[in-house]
Amino acid sequence: MAEQEKHVLRTRVLGARRALTARQRATAAEELRGHVLELAQELRDGPVCAYLPVGTEPGSVAVLDGLRAAGRSVLLPVVPPRPGPLDWAAYTGPGSLGPGPLGLREPVTPRLGPAAVRTAVLVLVPALAVDRSGRRLGRGGGYYDRTLGAVPPGVPVVALLHDGELLDEVPADPHDRPVTGVVLPTPGTVATGNNGRP
Template identity: 75%
Template sequence: MAEHGSGDRSSREPLDGGPAERAKAALRARLLDARRALTPPQRAQAAEKLCGHVLQWARDQRSGPACAYLPIGAEPGSVALLDGLRAAGRPVLLPVVPARPGPLDWAPYRGPGSLGPGPLGLREPTTARLGPDALRTAALVLVPALAADRAGHRLGRGGGYYDRTLGAAAAGTPLLALLHDGELIDDVPVDVHDRPVTGVAMPTPGIVVTGNNARG
C-alpha cells in the first residue's frame, strides 16, 4: 500500500521485540533500500510482467472474488492487475485498514473512481464495507510482501494486519504473495503469529508454489 514512511501500513508497534523481530527489521531495511533503487521504467516493466503472470494464473482458479490490494510506491502489483481481474469477470475486494489493530475489513473495487483517501496515506475503496469475514468468500488472495521463502514464510511490513487477517481464508484458498525478482529468499525469520502463503509471483520466473505444495 505508499512507499512507506509517513504513509505506512505498519504504523503500530511490532508484535514482539524478540530475535525474530530484530532479524526481520534488518531484512526489511535491506529490501526496502533495494526497492527504492528501482527506476520508474524498471517498476513499470516489472508490474506489466507480474500482471500477465497473475492474470493467467487466476484463470485456473475457481470462480469467486479476488481479495487483492492497491500497491503504492515500489510495491509489486498495479491497478492494471485489479482492472484485469475485473475484466475477466472476477469481483475484486480491497482491504480497508481498521481504526484499531485487528483484521482488515474489505470492500468492493469498482475501478479507480471507487477509491478515496484512507488512513496511513493510503487509498481505499469508498464502497460499502463487507467486514473481515468477506475474506472467507475469496477464491484467491493476493498478498503484499517484502520477501518470502520456499516454505511460504512471508515478510510483511511489520504491522501485523495480514497475520491477523489471513487465518480467516477458507481452507485451500491460494494465498499468493507478489514480489520483485530476487525477493524469494532462502530463509525468512518466523514468529508463531506469522501466516504463510501458498505461492509467490515474480516478474521473471512467474508463479512459484511454496510450502507443502512445492515440488523438489
C-alpha cells in the same frame, strides 16, 4: 531476535526497491499483471481479494482492472480503526478509491466485513520477502497475520514480489501466517513449501 532480523531484512529490501528505476518497476508490474491473470483463469468463479500497491510495492492498478475485465469481482482491504483483521470492500475502478489511513487509498464502496475474505478464490497479499517454505515478511503492522487465518483451506494465498525477493529463509514468529505461493516478474508463479493453508 526475529524482530531484529526482520528489521535488517526490511531495510535491505526497501533499499533495493528504491533503487529500481521507474522503467524497471513498470516492466515488473506489467509482467506481474500477466502472471496474475493467468493464475486467476485457473480458478473457479469467485472474488479475488487483492491490494492496492503503494510506493515501490509490486503490482499495479492494472492488475485490479485486468481481473475485473476478466469478469472477477475484486475486493480490497480496508484498514480498521484499531489493529485487527482487515475489512474488505469492492473495487469498481479507480473512481471507487478514496484516502485511507496509513497513507493508503481504499475503496469508498460499502464495507463487507472481515469475513468477506472467506468468499475469495484467490488472496493476493503484499510482502517484502517470502522464503521457500512460505514464510512472509510484511511491514510489521500485523493486519494480514490477523486476517489470513480466516481464509478457507485450499484457497491460494499468494504474495506479489520483485525478482530477488524469494529467499531461502525469512525470519518469522509463531503468529506469522505463511503464504502458499508467490508471483514474481520472472519466473512467474512459484508454489512455496507451505502446501497447507495459512
